[in-house]
Amino acid sequence: MLLGKMGLIAAMVSLLAACAGGAAGGAPEAPPSGKPAGDGTLRWFGGPTVLLERGGVRLMTDPMLGPRGPHAFVLPKHPSTGAPNADITRYVDPPEVPLGRLDAVILSHGHADHFDARAKELLPKDTLLIVAPASEANVRKAGFTNVRALDWGQSTVLEAGGSRVRVTAVPAHHSHDSALDTELGKGNGYVLAWEGDSPYVVYWTGDAMLSEELRQLPAQLGAVDLFLPHLGGVGGDGPLGLRTMDADEALQLMSLLRPRRTIPIHHTTFSHYREPVRALEQQAEKAGLGNGLQLPRDGEAIDLAR
Numbered sequence: 001m002l003l004g005k006m007g008l009i010a011a012m013v014s015l016l017a018a019c020a021g022g023a024a025g026g027a028p029e030a031p032p033s034g035k036p037a038g039d040g041t042l043r044w045f046g047g048p049t050v051l052l053e054r055g056g057v058r059l060m061t062d063p064m065l066g067p068r069g070p071h072a073f074v075l076p077k078h079p080s081t082g083a084p085n086a087d088i089t090r091y092v093d094p095p096e097v098p099l100g101r102l103d104a105v106i107l108s109h110g111h112a113d114h115f116d117a118r119a120k121e122l123l124p125k126d127t128l129l130i131v132a133p134a135s136e137a138n139v140r141k142a143g144f145t146n147v148r149a150l151d152w153g154q155s156t157v158l159e160a161g162g163s164r165v166r167v168t169a170v171p172a173h174h175s176h177d178s179a180l181d182t183e184l185g186k187g188n189g190y191v192l193a194w195e196g197d198s199p200y201v202v203y204w205t206g207d208a209m210l211s212e213e214l215r216q217l218p219a220q221l222g223a224v225d226l227f228l229p230h231l232g233g234v235g236g237d238g239p240l241g242l243r244t245m246d247a248d249e250a251l252q253l254m255s256l257l258r259p260r261r262t263i264p265i266h267h268t269t270f271s272h273y274r275e276p277v278r279a280l281e282q283q284a285e286k287a288g289l290g291n292g293l294q295l296p297r298d299g300e301a302i303d304l305a306r
């Protein structure tokens with residue numbers, strides 16, 4: 001059963017890698033550095049939220065748009081202390097960047113730190129939401145009408161601004177402990193592959209630990225232009241251990257993926273994040289992997305062409 005599922009994932013991912021390389025006729029895949037200058041930008045809104053614009057397509061990940069303050073959202077059980085109904089602090093306001101038209105909002109999973117009340121208010125209810133199957137009922141209950149659910153290995157295509165982007169859900173295990181992983185629910189990572197003559201591949205982990213499936217992803221994906229790992233080492237100081245990667249795991253994945261650029265997110269903004277992002281910066285430097293690492297600042301437009 002497991003092998004069957006992983007085989008399906010491998011097939012889907014290699015299909016999208018082939019598409020991203022262009023050329024059904026088998027032209028060699030252009031190296032990332034040889035691509036024409038793109039028009040992409042990424043803005044970090046804090047936590048797991050980025051606005052990604054490329055080739056006329058505008059996407060947002062896990063929108064957390066509420067203001068700073070001690071009651072940003074409530075976690076049913078604090079990942080470090082186990083305290084029930086724990087209020088989580090947001091340390092900084094999200095940047096004042098207009099959301100404008102969004103072609104899709106992509107949700108990794110349904111936890112409270114990934115889609116907040118303000119975002120549910122602000123987003124038009126017909127915004128396309130791409131979600132894990134376990135989240136579908138909840139987002140529909142919140143009034144959203146245009147929802148596509150993707151299980152691991154499944155994909156959908158977005159067409160906007162003259163671009164085609166294939167969005168594929170990939171595994172994201174929330175804990176190394178299988179009982180806790182099941183308790184936390186099944187979520188997604190995603191591969192976003194811009195197709196056509198300016199291909200571009202983004203891998204966004206969601207809340208994922210470094211699992212066997214993720215160790216296999218690099219071989220299936222080929223060149224990754226942009227890697228967006230969720231850090232924060234959430235739960236690392238608690239009795240049940242890590243629920244998101246720390247610098248050590250992220251670095252292992254970076255060394256397997258060798259992405260052209262890495263922009264770590266899901267750190268710094270909220271009080272349940274435990275590990276400062278500079279841990280990754282320091283370890284990547286030591287390991288000789290610091291070159292493509294770029295720490296985002298709230299709201300700064302990072303030019304993805306450089």
Ligand SMILES: [Zn+2]
Nearest residue numbers: 109111174207
């Ligand atoms: Zn989560």
Ligand SMILES: [Zn+2]
Nearest residue numbers: 111113207266
């Ligand atoms: Zn999270």
